[in-house]
Amino acid sequence: MSEILERDRHERGYARSEADVVQAIGRVVLDTDYHANGYTTRAQADRLGDVLDLAPGRVLVDVGSGGGWPGLYLARRHGCSVIAIDPVVTGVQTAHRRIVDDAMTGRAWAVAGTAAALPVRPASVDAVVHTDVMC
Amino acid sequence: MAFLTIEPGTDLTPAQRRRAGRVGPPSVMLPTSYPSLLRSAGFVDVEIIDLTAEYRITQQAKFDEAERHRDELIALVGVDEHEEGRRDRRNTLDGIDAGLLRRRLYVARRR
Numbered sequence: 001m002s003e004i005l006e007r008d009r010h011e012r013g014y015a016r017s018e019a020d021v022v023q024a025i026g027r028v029v030l031d032t033d034y035h036a037n038g039y040t041t042r043a044q045a046d047r048l049g050d051v052l053d054l055a056p057g058r059v060l061v062d063v064g065s066g067g068g069w070p071g072l073y074l075a076r077r078h079g080c081s082v083i084a085i086d087p088v089v090t091g092v093q094t095a096h097r098r099i100v101d102d103a104m105t106g107r108a109w110a111v112a113g114t115a116a117a118l119p120v121r122p123a124s125v126d127a128v129v130h131t132d133v134m135c
Numbered sequence: 136m137a138f139l140t141i142e143p144g145t146d147l148t149p150a151q152r153r154r155a156g157r158v159g160p161p162s163v164m165l166p167t168s169y170p171s172l173l174r175s176a177g178f179v180d181v182e183i184i185d186l187t188a189e190y191r192i193t194q195q196a197k198f199d200e201a202e203r204h205r206d207e208l209i210a211l212v213g214v215d216e217h218e219e220g221r222r223d224r225r226n227t228l229d230g231i232d233a234g235l236l237r238r239r240l241y242v243a244r245r246r
Contacts, residue, residue, distance in 0.1 A: 016211060022211070025200040029193060030193070039238065041189065041193060043189070044147065044186065044240070048240075050241045051182075127136065127137070128137075131138060132141070132190040133140075134162060135141040135142065135162055
């Protein structure tokens with residue numbers, strides 16, 4: 001039951017993240033134009049990319065990526081591939097639109113899934129990131 | 136693996152932990168610690184970086200921007216939800232200042 005309520009809360013959040021005012025606040029607070037609704041700033045996302053040694057040819061998984069922040073941003077910045085995973089369909093749809101808009105099809109994928117059952121084969125990725133998922 | 140999270144502060148009394156649960160993000164109260172979770176998942180090389188000062192700045196910016204865009208946000212979510220959010224943002228700031236909440240970056244590797 002709590003999982004359903006939590007998913008419902010996130011569905012509402014992702015839907016509202018489309019609003020101009022929410023986008024404007026995100027640009028100021030987090031320094032990003034992705035549909036981010038957590039606490040991860042661009043500077044912190046950059047730090048994640050650096051410590052994970054992301055580079056072309058490597059595969060990153062972003063667990064609980066919502067609308068694609070920061071996984072899609074990191075893939076764009078570092079040239080790696082990314083699988084952005086989220087259980088909330090609204091978030092996955094937002095991330096997919098961003099992939100298309102940024103011409104990242106072929107090296108970025110937004111898919112529905114959960115951390116408990118990741119839709120990737122064991123040992124098939126180089127790095128995993130998640131931000132504000134467990135809080 | 137690298138992840139960012141918010142968690143209760145260190146050495147909190149039971150009452151402070153309860154307050155941290157009220158003023159922090161919805162799932163801030165973890166029944167165990169991240170280092171023990173990482174160890175049980177096979178990660179042996181764990182680096183922890185405290186980012187609480189940055190979290191304080193982010194939370195203040197969230198509060199300030201929500202105030203600045205008050206009318207637009209009320210049009211989006213309604214006055215009741217906006218006021219509830221305003222209280223939550225204020226309480227979170229107080230919780231950070233009281234040492235109840237902290238933000239950390241975990242970087243974990245398998246050998």
